[in-house]
Amino acid sequence: NAGVTQTPKFQVLKTGQSMTLQCAQDMNHEYMSWYRQDPGMGLRLIHYSVGAGITDQGEVPNGYNVSRSTTEDFPLRLLSAAPSQTSVYFCASSYSPVSSGNTIYFGEGSWLTVV
Amino acid sequence: GQNIDQPTEMTATEGAIVQINCTYQTSGFNGLFWYQQHAGEAPTFLSYNVLDGLEEKGRFSSFLSRSKGYSYLLLKELQMKDSASYLCAVTMGYGGATNKLIFGTGTLLAVQP
Numbered sequence: 001n002a003g004v005t006q007t008p009k010f011q012v013l014k015t016g017q018s019m020t021l022q023c024a025q026d027m028n029h030e031y032m033s034w035y036r037q038d039p040g041m042g043l044r045l046i047h048y049s050v051g052a053g054i055t056d057q058g059e060v061p062n063g064y065n066v067s068r069s070t071t072e073d074f075p076l077r078l079l080s081a082a083p084s085q086t087s088v089y090f091c092a093s094s095y096s097p098v099s100s101g102n103t104i105y106f107g108e109g110s111w112l113t114v115v
Numbered sequence: 116g117q118n119i120d121q122p123t124e125m126t127a128t129e130g131a132i133v134q135i136n137c138t139y140q141t142s143g144f145n146g147l148f149w150y151q152q153h154a155g156e157a158p159t160f161l162s163y164n165v166l167d168g169l170e171e172k173g174r175f176s177s178f179l180s181r182s183k184g185y186s187y188l189l190l191k192e193l194q195m196k197d198s199a200s201y202l203c204a205v206t207m208g209y210g211g212a213t214n215k216l217i218f219g220t221g222t223l224l225a226v227q228p
Contacts (some may be wrong), residue, residue, distance in 0.1 A: 031214045040123075043158070046160050050214050059217065078222035090157055098216045099145040099206040101163035108159055 006107035013081040013114045021076040021110050023091035031094045032074040036087040050093050081114045117141040120220035124162045126225045135188045135222045137203030145206040149177050149188045199228045
Protein backbone atom coordinates (compact mmCIF):
# COMPACT_ATOMS: atom_id res chain seq x y z
CA ASN A 1 0.00 0.00 0.00
CA ALA A 2 1.90 3.01 -1.25
CA GLY A 3 -0.85 5.59 -0.63
CA VAL A 4 0.51 9.13 -1.08
CA THR A 5 4.24 9.30 -1.71
CA GLN A 6 6.20 12.51 -1.39
CA THR A 7 9.79 13.03 -2.43
CA PRO A 8 12.21 14.22 -1.28
CA LYS A 9 11.65 13.93 2.46
CA PHE A 10 14.36 16.45 3.28
CA GLN A 11 15.91 19.14 1.08
CA VAL A 12 18.16 22.14 1.58
CA LEU A 13 18.10 24.80 -1.13
CA LYS A 14 19.98 28.01 -1.69
CA THR A 15 18.03 31.20 -2.25
CA GLY A 16 17.12 31.54 -5.90
CA GLN A 17 17.39 27.85 -6.74
CA SER A 18 14.46 26.01 -8.23
CA MET A 19 13.14 22.60 -7.33
CA THR A 20 10.12 20.36 -7.60
CA LEU A 21 8.47 18.49 -4.78
CA GLN A 22 6.98 15.31 -6.14
CA CYS A 23 3.68 13.83 -5.05
CA ALA A 24 2.22 10.61 -6.37
CA GLN A 25 -0.77 8.56 -5.33
CA ASP A 26 -1.79 5.10 -6.50
CA MET A 27 -5.44 5.19 -5.39
CA ASN A 28 -6.86 6.77 -8.56
CA HIS A 29 -7.92 9.84 -6.60
CA GLU A 30 -9.14 12.85 -8.54
CA TYR A 31 -8.67 15.37 -5.75
CA MET A 32 -5.21 16.42 -4.64
CA SER A 33 -3.81 19.35 -2.65
CA TRP A 34 -0.56 20.84 -1.43
CA TYR A 35 -0.22 22.41 2.02
CA ARG A 36 2.60 24.04 3.91
CA GLN A 37 2.97 24.04 7.66
CA ASP A 38 5.16 26.49 9.55
CA PRO A 39 6.18 26.07 13.22
CA GLY A 40 3.25 26.41 15.59
CA MET A 41 0.84 26.82 12.71
CA GLY A 42 -1.86 24.82 11.07
CA LEU A 43 -1.68 23.76 7.46
CA ARG A 44 -2.15 26.39 4.77
CA LEU A 45 -3.47 25.46 1.36
CA ILE A 46 -1.12 26.32 -1.51
CA HIS A 47 -2.79 24.82 -4.59
CA TYR A 48 -5.31 22.12 -5.24
CA SER A 49 -6.60 20.06 -8.14
CA VAL A 50 -9.96 18.45 -8.84
CA GLY A 51 -8.73 16.28 -11.68
CA ALA A 52 -6.15 15.95 -14.42
CA GLY A 53 -5.69 19.28 -16.16
CA ILE A 54 -7.56 21.28 -13.52
CA THR A 55 -5.83 23.24 -10.77
CA ASP A 56 -6.71 26.22 -8.61
CA GLN A 57 -5.08 28.49 -6.06
CA GLY A 58 -5.40 28.13 -2.33
CA GLU A 59 -4.55 30.57 0.45
CA VAL A 60 -0.83 31.04 -0.22
CA PRO A 61 -0.10 30.32 -3.91
CA ASN A 62 2.56 32.97 -4.55
CA GLY A 63 5.97 31.55 -5.39
CA TYR A 64 4.59 28.11 -6.27
CA ASN A 65 3.43 26.50 -9.50
CA VAL A 66 1.54 23.27 -10.03
CA SER A 67 0.33 21.17 -12.92
CA ARG A 68 -1.72 18.00 -13.13
CA SER A 69 -0.97 16.16 -16.33
CA THR A 70 -1.93 12.76 -14.92
CA THR A 71 -4.31 11.56 -12.23
CA GLU A 72 -1.45 10.05 -10.25
CA ASP A 73 0.98 12.97 -10.02
CA PHE A 74 0.72 16.49 -8.63
CA PRO A 75 4.16 18.13 -8.49
CA LEU A 76 4.79 21.43 -6.70
CA ARG A 77 7.40 23.70 -8.24
CA LEU A 78 9.39 26.43 -6.54
CA LEU A 79 10.77 28.58 -9.36
CA SER A 80 13.07 30.77 -7.25
CA ALA A 81 13.30 29.62 -3.65
CA ALA A 82 13.17 32.18 -0.84
CA PRO A 83 13.90 31.75 2.89
CA SER A 84 10.20 32.42 3.55
CA GLN A 85 9.46 29.12 1.81
CA THR A 86 11.28 27.18 4.51
CA SER A 87 8.51 24.92 5.75
CA VAL A 88 7.10 21.40 5.91
CA TYR A 89 5.06 20.55 2.85
CA PHE A 90 2.24 18.01 2.83
CA CYS A 91 0.54 16.56 -0.20
CA ALA A 92 -2.94 15.10 0.20
CA SER A 93 -5.40 13.21 -1.95
CA SER A 94 -8.98 11.99 -1.70
CA TYR A 95 -11.46 10.02 -3.77
CA SER A 96 -14.10 12.75 -3.52
CA PRO A 97 -14.03 16.48 -2.69
CA VAL A 98 -12.93 17.30 0.85
CA SER A 99 -16.40 18.69 1.51
CA SER A 100 -17.78 15.15 1.27
CA GLY A 101 -16.01 14.32 4.52
CA ASN A 102 -14.43 11.19 3.07
CA THR A 103 -10.93 10.19 4.07
CA ILE A 104 -8.14 12.53 3.06
CA TYR A 105 -4.82 10.74 2.67
CA PHE A 106 -1.74 12.74 3.57
CA GLY A 107 1.81 12.10 2.52
CA GLU A 108 4.51 11.91 5.17
CA GLY A 109 5.69 15.45 4.52
CA SER A 110 8.71 17.09 2.92
CA TRP A 111 10.99 19.23 5.07
CA LEU A 112 12.41 22.09 2.99
CA THR A 113 15.02 24.57 4.21
CA VAL A 114 16.02 27.57 2.08
CA VAL A 115 19.26 29.24 3.11
CA GLY B 116 -12.15 36.32 3.86
CA GLN B 117 -11.96 33.61 6.44
CA ASN B 118 -10.88 33.38 10.05
CA ILE B 119 -10.55 30.28 12.20
CA ASP B 120 -9.62 30.62 15.86
CA GLN B 121 -8.42 28.02 18.35
CA PRO B 122 -6.56 28.35 21.64
CA THR B 123 -2.82 28.00 21.12
CA GLU B 124 -2.10 25.66 24.00
CA MET B 125 -3.96 23.64 26.62
CA THR B 126 -2.88 21.42 29.48
CA ALA B 127 -4.92 18.64 31.04
CA THR B 128 -4.44 15.71 33.39
CA GLU B 129 -4.41 12.06 32.47
CA GLY B 130 -7.87 10.55 32.91
CA ALA B 131 -9.63 13.91 32.75
CA ILE B 132 -11.86 15.49 30.10
CA VAL B 133 -10.78 18.39 27.90
CA GLN B 134 -12.74 20.54 25.46
CA ILE B 135 -10.96 22.27 22.60
CA ASN B 136 -12.95 25.09 21.00
CA CYS B 137 -12.89 26.38 17.45
CA THR B 138 -14.70 29.43 16.12
CA TYR B 139 -14.83 30.32 12.47
CA GLN B 140 -15.94 33.08 10.15
CA THR B 141 -15.90 31.90 6.57
CA SER B 142 -17.84 32.37 3.39
CA GLY B 143 -19.41 29.34 1.78
CA PHE B 144 -19.10 26.99 4.76
CA ASN B 145 -19.68 23.30 4.03
CA GLY B 146 -18.37 21.35 6.99
CA LEU B 147 -15.75 21.16 9.72
CA PHE B 148 -12.97 18.63 10.30
CA TRP B 149 -10.96 17.85 13.39
CA TYR B 150 -7.51 16.35 12.93
CA GLN B 151 -4.89 15.12 15.37
CA GLN B 152 -1.25 15.73 14.57
CA HIS B 153 1.72 14.37 16.50
CA ALA B 154 5.01 16.20 16.12
CA GLY B 155 6.79 15.38 12.88
CA GLU B 156 3.86 13.45 11.49
CA ALA B 157 1.00 14.04 9.07
CA PRO B 158 -2.46 14.90 10.41
CA THR B 159 -4.84 12.04 11.11
CA PHE B 160 -8.62 12.26 10.79
CA LEU B 161 -10.79 12.48 13.90
CA SER B 162 -14.19 13.78 12.77
CA TYR B 163 -16.20 15.66 10.17
CA ASN B 164 -19.35 17.62 11.09
CA VAL B 165 -21.77 19.00 8.54
CA LEU B 166 -24.97 19.24 10.56
CA ASP B 167 -25.54 20.89 13.92
CA GLY B 168 -25.14 18.68 16.94
CA LEU B 169 -22.85 16.28 18.70
CA GLU B 170 -21.17 13.26 17.12
CA GLU B 171 -19.51 10.71 19.36
CA LYS B 172 -16.75 8.28 18.43
CA GLY B 173 -15.37 6.42 21.38
CA ARG B 174 -13.39 8.76 23.62
CA PHE B 175 -13.68 11.61 21.11
CA SER B 176 -16.78 13.72 20.40
CA SER B 177 -17.24 16.71 18.15
CA PHE B 178 -19.94 19.37 18.22
CA LEU B 179 -20.98 21.89 15.59
CA SER B 180 -23.23 24.95 15.63
CA ARG B 181 -23.44 26.42 12.14
CA SER B 182 -25.46 29.44 13.25
CA LYS B 183 -22.84 30.38 15.85
CA GLY B 184 -19.79 29.48 13.76
CA TYR B 185 -18.60 27.29 16.61
CA SER B 186 -17.29 23.79 17.13
CA TYR B 187 -15.59 21.89 19.89
CA LEU B 188 -13.70 18.64 20.24
CA LEU B 189 -14.22 16.76 23.48
CA LEU B 190 -11.64 14.24 24.61
CA LYS B 191 -12.58 11.94 27.49
CA GLU B 192 -10.44 9.66 29.66
CA LEU B 193 -7.31 11.42 28.53
CA GLN B 194 -4.23 9.31 27.89
CA MET B 195 -0.63 10.41 27.60
CA LYS B 196 -0.69 9.49 23.90
CA ASP B 197 -3.35 12.18 23.36
CA SER B 198 -0.61 14.81 23.73
CA ALA B 199 -0.62 16.31 20.24
CA SER B 200 -1.81 19.25 18.20
CA TYR B 201 -5.50 19.33 17.33
CA LEU B 202 -6.40 21.08 14.12
CA CYS B 203 -9.79 22.49 13.23
CA ALA B 204 -10.36 22.78 9.46
CA VAL B 205 -13.26 24.16 7.44
CA THR B 206 -14.33 23.18 3.96
CA MET B 207 -15.40 26.11 1.87
CA GLY B 208 -17.10 26.63 -1.43
CA TYR B 209 -20.33 27.69 -3.01
CA GLY B 210 -22.78 25.54 -4.87
CA GLY B 211 -21.85 22.12 -3.62
CA ALA B 212 -18.66 20.11 -3.61
CA THR B 213 -15.39 21.83 -2.85
CA ASN B 214 -11.79 20.79 -2.43
CA LYS B 215 -10.80 23.90 -0.54
CA LEU B 216 -9.86 23.08 3.05
CA ILE B 217 -8.75 25.84 5.41
CA PHE B 218 -7.05 24.99 8.71
CA GLY B 219 -6.90 26.85 11.98
CA THR B 220 -3.53 27.30 13.67
CA GLY B 221 -4.03 24.28 15.89
CA THR B 222 -4.18 23.70 19.65
CA LEU B 223 -1.21 22.03 21.30
CA LEU B 224 -2.52 19.75 24.05
CA ALA B 225 -0.19 18.55 26.78
CA VAL B 226 -1.48 15.70 28.92
CA GLN B 227 0.24 15.49 32.30
CA PRO B 228 0.38 12.48 34.63
